[in-house]
Amino acid sequence: MKIYCSKDALLTGVNTVQKAVSNKNTLPVLQGILIKAENNTLIFEATDMEIGIRCSVTAQIEREGVIVLPARLFSEIVRKLPDATIEIEQRDDSINIHYYQSDIVLKGFDPDEFPLLPDLYDAVSFNLPISLFKTMIRQTVFACAVEENRPVVFTGTLLQIEGSNIRLVATDTHRLAYRISEIENPEDLKFYGVIPAKTMSEIYRLLKDEDEILTIRFNQSQISFQFGSVHLLSRLIDGQFPNYKQVIPQSCQSKVFIASKTFSDSVERASLLARDSIHANIVRLSLEKENLWIAQASEVGKISEQMDIKMEGTEVKVAFNAKFLLDVLKVIDSEEIIIELSGPYGPGIIRPIDDPNYLYLVLPVRTS
Structure with a gap:
């Protein structure tokens, strides 16, 4: 791999995927960010096996390649780089970061050990205005449970699509937040799944107002969100969400x-x-x-x-x-x-x- 790109491009990639980096997993490669250079695009990926984020930025690719770099150290280095054209060259299991007359050498991990984000099989998809979904997340996700001793289903937000309605519901059993909106659903798609609060918070953080349309794809066990140059994949929480209609007076x-x-x-x-x-x-x-x-x-x-x-x-x-x-x-x-x-x-x-x-x-x- 040999590429040239701006500090801003590197920073965009790192900032987008870093929240998916695993902090608890003992597998060292999961504490890294996969970086892949191909077709004048630099791709960043990170996953903790529950949520995965992929982001692409424009770069000048002289030689294609792929490597996994330690997320914390690489992100700190990128933040402290000067505002200049950065040259990154891969040498076996390391990269050389060159700027002005200076070099930083950083050891990486074997990319073959990194679990790539899977494609969703048997998935269906629909589109949604980003401004609407951001509002819905903001008004519900805070009501999710944060205590680890609570049933895991309460640590997520229920997403329900039915007819022309989309609902988000969150509860920690002491309170409940409910939001319903109208959407275009010409194919009459139906969905009922509980999405981890971490996933919803990340989507809210990453959604930009200039990205107008959000594409959601889902199957029985996973859901993905695509917007702009970002692709986020998440598992669904296994469990029955409580009957929220029953508790609303x-x-x-x-x-x-x-x-x-x-x-x-x-x-x-x-x-x-x-x-x-x-x-x-x-x-x-x-x-x-x-x-x-x-x-x-x-x-x-x-x-x-x-x-x-x-x-x-x-x-x-x-x-x-x-x-x-x-x-x-x-x-x-x-x-x-x-x-x-x-x-x-x-x-x-x-x-x-x-x-x-x-x-x-x-x-x-x-x-x-």
Whole structure:
């Protein structure tokens, strides 16, 4: 291999695939990035056997070749290279990085030991606007479970395609985020699979607004996402996702209309004191006619805030984990939200006032 390319091109390739590099696998080659030079293109690949990412950049290829380089060291070297034309030449199991009058020699791994990203067999595909899918991921993926002791199905997001609808649903059993959108589905494709949260977060990170169309391909065990020069392949989580429709209340006892930012700012202030209380990060809401009170007291102090609201239904007092409220308020773009409550112990529903396609369910906290 002998190639010439810019630092920016190398940086693009490294930054795109590095999150798929395995940090835990004992196989040294999986801690590397495969680099392949062919047809005036430099291809980068990385995988941890659960997610794989491929990216291609333009380069001047004088001699084709392939090698696997240690990801962490190579990425650090690339970041510190000067803004100049970089020459990379492979010599057996090493590469020589040449710039100006300087050289860096870096040992690599045997590319024959690197597991290449497989092609999806018996796969079907459809296209989706990137801006739509980014919004759907942003409004759901944060509700996935992060604890390793939870059933693995809760660490992923359900993707469901049915008719002209696409849904993303995420839950950690304490809360649930649900988003539905309309898509073009002329072939009436159907899909029901749970995608790891890591995969969804990576897709969100890599999707660029200038890339307009996302192509999704899937079979029974894997799913791939293609956009621009990036190809991401992921396994699907094996397991039955809970029946989310069953837990979403169809009615409520109290309905509150409130400004999103006003509510978010108040919850955030109350949470500062809640962190030091015996009920960690809990804020208490009290709904009384045209007022909403947020209160919290701890050893370091107390807070009580009153907000004007519009309310329908019965008065109620309820407590929630402040983080669970703030997480959803960060992803709702509407200036006003609706909070639906079914008593002090029933699940609460938060919706944007101008978007019927999104809802967030959160369970209250029982306090003495």
